[in-house]
Amino acid sequence: MMMQKPLPLSLFAIVIFFFSPLLAFAQPATLTGTVKDASTGEALIGASVLVQGTRFGASVKANGTFEISGIAAGTYKVIARYVGYQPQILEVTLSEGGTAQLDFKLRESVRVIDEVVVTASKGRAEKKLDAPVTIETADIQAMRQSASPSPLGAVAKLKGIDFVERGINTVDITSRGLNTQFNTRMLTLIDGRLATLPGLGLPQFMLAPNPASDLAAVEIVVGPAAALYGPNAHAGVVNMLTKNPFDYAGVDLTVRGGTQSLYDINLRYADYAGNFGWKITGQWMDANQFESGNIFMFVPPAYIGQNQTLLNPETPTGLRISRATLDNFFDLGYAYRETEVSAMRAGLRKLDGGLYYRTDDVNLRFMAGFSSSTGFVGSNFGVLEANDYQIQYQSLQGNGAFGKLGWFFQVTRTANDAGKSFQLHDRAEWFAREAIRLRSLPGGATLTRDQLLAQVRRDFIDSASATIDQSQLWDSELQLRYDIEGFELVGGFQYRFYNPKGSYLSNNPNLVLANVSNFLSIDITATEIGGYLQVDRRFFDNKLRVTLAARLDDHTYYDPQFSPKLSLGYEIVENQNLRAGFNRAFKVPVILENHLFLFNGAARGNVGGYTVRDGAPDAQGNPTGNIVAVYNPLRPEEVNTFEFGYKGLFERKLFIDFVAYYSRYTNFISPAFQISDGVRTFAYDNRTNRRVGVLEDAQGRPLFPGIAGQLTTYFNYGAAVITGFDLGASYYFTDDLLLEGSISYMTLSNAENPFEAQGIPLLLNAPNWKFKGTVTLRNQLAPGTFLVLHARHIPSYTFRAGRWNGVLNDRTVVDLTVGYEWKDVGVTIQGSVNNLLDNQTPDVLGSPIMRRFFSVQASYAIGSFLNR
Known part of the structure; x- marks a missing residue:
């Protein structure tokens, strides 16, 4: 066999000479650097660094440095981000095979005037200062440093917002009045998808599967926003934004403990490899619930004219019943304190995750989550205790661009199961029914209250008072964006399908349905279809911004609704803008307002209308007497709003909004009101001309005890005008010292109330004035420290909704948070006091009184494991 001769050295040198340019071209570049706090020089461990327009990125290591390799030569923009800091973008030119260094110095984002928002123009990023609507924001730092048990407590500081704490873990967010215990005038979203309970129609807020540690920001459009967002964006939009794994990679562990035996653990892990990212987040929270002082009574109907009465110290009922009468009710087993019918617990169990894929042109993400919650939820008829109330969702979303054409889509399924939930007043009624049964037995008349409670059939009570809610909602949207010759166009199509099933609805699966005279509807599904188009154009060297938008929505039960919008924004000088606009919005009655069915029909939705007469039904349930009032079927509520606004920044220190x-x-649409009492006035169903308040069989015979003719329902008022203003100011003494304050005023006038003669008032159901102030200090007590002091004052006002009727006294709440950040190790420790002055007025009638609340929180964060 012939041996091959080695390649001559001269030939090898020639090959290397000719191919060396190609070998050099194949050598990628490397980017190194640091990310530090601009004020203290501390390394920001875990900060993310991304090369824009590529898949390359890294997290800052424990020594404060980062390294990104494998980048092709060229000029790039590189962005560094860290929670609570303003992002910084630097430009770098990388040579073939070379190494370049960038040193980032980030400033803490106390200056909210530099914020960028996405909700104002439905997905388009823009400076908050330039937004064509009133928009309020709470960022990560604000939520983490909130003294409230809920991270959404940060929203309480915002201008023009009515914030209600209904317990340790449940909140309510509204604006511009006409509040009830059941607020549905603000559309609630999470990452742009609908986040309401499919059957109840209430916002999910803290019951949603998304844990607190995964929240990146909350953006709130204050005022009508139906032209882009559709029905029920009537008073605004609340959009909760979550963290993506590319910008927020790493591990985040937060542990919180406090009074009321609170413990709250959040754990989040997120990372990415090339184009793929993922995250998984969990939360476990338990606490003892605060008490409200509610007493729930049940007595035979003939005694006071109704079979259930709520008794609260602030209500007229509480003033009308004497102490002796109340003590007698307790002895007989007719009255129960909330602590006797509820375990008074609050809890959250949450698991949420997502898979992400991104390129330069496409972003895709699939997200899913599950939550099980225990806590109090508002009800116009009492208090609903969510007990193992489960919510799950699955959502597929995507966005990107084909050339100049931008696109976005999302499809989401949401389902809920009420678990072991119940209404406290229902449970009290079944306790009382058991007491009546026991007293009818031999020797029962002498039983003491304690003996009664020991002998009641608790398993039977649990079953009889259980709330069933197994509802589903499908929500979808397709949106397109296009810029052409100075016009910015955005248009889209939305489809929603509601499939409710609940024991509080007229398709109650526990009832043997009789006939239509009982107002029991089997199919109560509903569909909403809508399309929208917005056009933006700037004139006069971009000083004048004109925004036109219109939307058309069609609903199963109602005629199409047209929602136009016009906004004019003018930049007087740099960073000072005037805005004027017009919006029309609709609130479509939610499923519950149409199909409510409680108390054997004494509380009903209004899908067919009612007539109230002064004559009791005859023996067959037919009407007698004269007509007192006619209540037509519910129609969508309409609001036409004119706004004038000003935003100004002076010397980057004073911001006026x-x-x-x-x-x-x-x-x-009214709150739930009693329109007939079954004693002097009697209600009849307009569709059948039959009595209400009693469930009948096919022969018209009562199935269960009831009060013939008694009815509590919803209806449309005539017209009214609400005027008001919100004034907010922020002053930045330094980058580390911020003072914020706001004043809000609104009033209801020119009311046309066709039912005033029936004793049904038209109320604002909100305070006329609100006063708020916040001081934020960073690095003032010592480097790394922070202090947030917030106060808000809510003057007294009258509130009436359903069975809640009374005056809320003045409420002044002071919150304090003090903490320290070890940025070089990723540890933060803080202590908080919510309601420092221990004010004992509830946020709303019937809700727990949030007494002084202490908590301590520690968090530990480290950066990406795969991109160091």
């Missing part, structure tokens, strides 16, 4: 509004409401 002012908005005044004039809103004319027509056909606005």
Whole structure:
């Protein structure tokens, strides 16, 4: 066999000479650097560094440095981000096979005037200062440093917002009045998808599967926003934004403990490899619930004219019943304190995750989550205790661009199961029924209260008072964006399908349905279809911004609704803008307002209308007497609003935000009111001309005890005007010292109330004035320290909704948070006091009184494991 000769050295040198340019071209570049706090020089461990327009990125290591390799030569923009800091973008040119260094110095984001928002123009990023609507924001730092048990407590500081704590872990967010125990005038979203309970129609807020540690920001559009967001964006939009794994990679562990035996653990892990990212987040929270002082009574109907009465110290009922009468009710087993019918616990169990894929042109993400919650939820008829109330969702979303054409889509399924939930007043009624049964037995008349409670059939009570809710919602949207010759166009199509099933609805699966005279509807599904288009154009060297938008929505039960919008924004000088606009919005009655069915029909939705007469039904349930009032079927509520606003920044220190509004409401939907008492007045179903308040069989015979003719329901008022203003100011003494304050005022006038003669008032159900102030200090007590002191004052006002009727006294709440950040090790420790002055007025009638609350929180964060 012939041996091959080695390649001559001269030939090898020639090959290397000719191919060396190609070998050099194949050598990638490397980027190194540091990310530090601009004020203290501390390394920001875990900060993310991304090369824009590529898949390359890294997290800052424990020594404060980062390294990104494998980048092709060229000029790039590189962005560094860290929670609570303003992002910084630097430009770098990388040579073939070379190494370049960038040193980032980030400033803490106390200056919210530099914020960028996405909710104002439905997905388009823009500076908050330039937004064509009034928009309020709470960022990660604000939520983490909130003294409230809920991270959404940060929203309480925001201008123009009505914030209600209904317990340790449940909140409510509204604006611009006409509040009830059941607020549905603000559309609630999470990452742009609908986040309401499919059957109840209430916002999910803290019951949602998304744990607290995965929240990146909350953006709230204050005022009508139906032209882009559709029905029920009537008073605004609350959009909770979550963290993606590319910008927020790493591990985040937060542990919180406090009074009321609170412990709250959040754990989040997120990372990415090339184009793929993922995250998984969990939360476990338990606490003892605060008490409200509610007493729930049940007595035979003939005694006081109704079979259930709520008794609260602030209500007229509480003033009307004497102490002796109440003590007698307790002895007989007719009255029960909330602590006797509820375990008074609050809890959250949450698991949420997502898979992400991104390129330069496409972003895709699949997200899913599950939550099980225990806590109090508002009800116009009492208090609903969510007990193992389960919510799950699955969502597929995507966005990107084909050339100049931008696109976005999402499809989401949401389902809920009420678990072991119940209404406290229902449970009290079944306790009382058991007491009546026991007293009818031999020797029962002498039983003491304690003996009664020991002998009641608790398993039977649990079953009889259980709330069933197994509802589903499908929500989808397709949106397109296109810029052409100075016009910015955005248009889209939305489809929603509601499939409710609940024991509080007229398709109650526990009832043997009789006939239509009982107002029991089998199919109560509903569909909403809508399309929208918005056009933005700037004139006069971009000083004048004109925004036109319109939307058309069609609903199963109602005629199409047209929602136009016009906004004019003018930049007087740099960073000072005037804005004027008009919006029309609709609130479509939610499933519950149409199909409610409680108390054997004494509380009903209004899908067919009712007539109230002064004559009792005859023996067959037919009407007698004269007509007192006619209540037509519910129609969508309409509001037409004119706004004028000003935003100004002076010397990057003083920021002023002012908005005044004039809103004319027509056909606005009432809270649940009793329109007939079954004693002097009697209600009849307009579709059948039959009595209500009693469930009948096919022969018209009562199935269960009831009060013939008694009815509590929803209806449309005539018209009213709400005018008001919100004025906010922020002053930045330094980058580390911020003072914020706001004043809000609104009033209801020119009311046209066709039911005033029946004793049904038209109320604002919100305070006329709100006063808020916040001081934020960073690095003032010592480097790394922070202090947030917030105070808000809510003057007294009258509140009436359903069975809640009374006056809320003045409420002043002071919150304090003090903490320290070890940025070089990723550890933060803070202590907080919520309601420092221990004010004992509830946020709303019937809700727990949030007494002084202490908590301590520690968090530990490290950066990406795969991109160091």
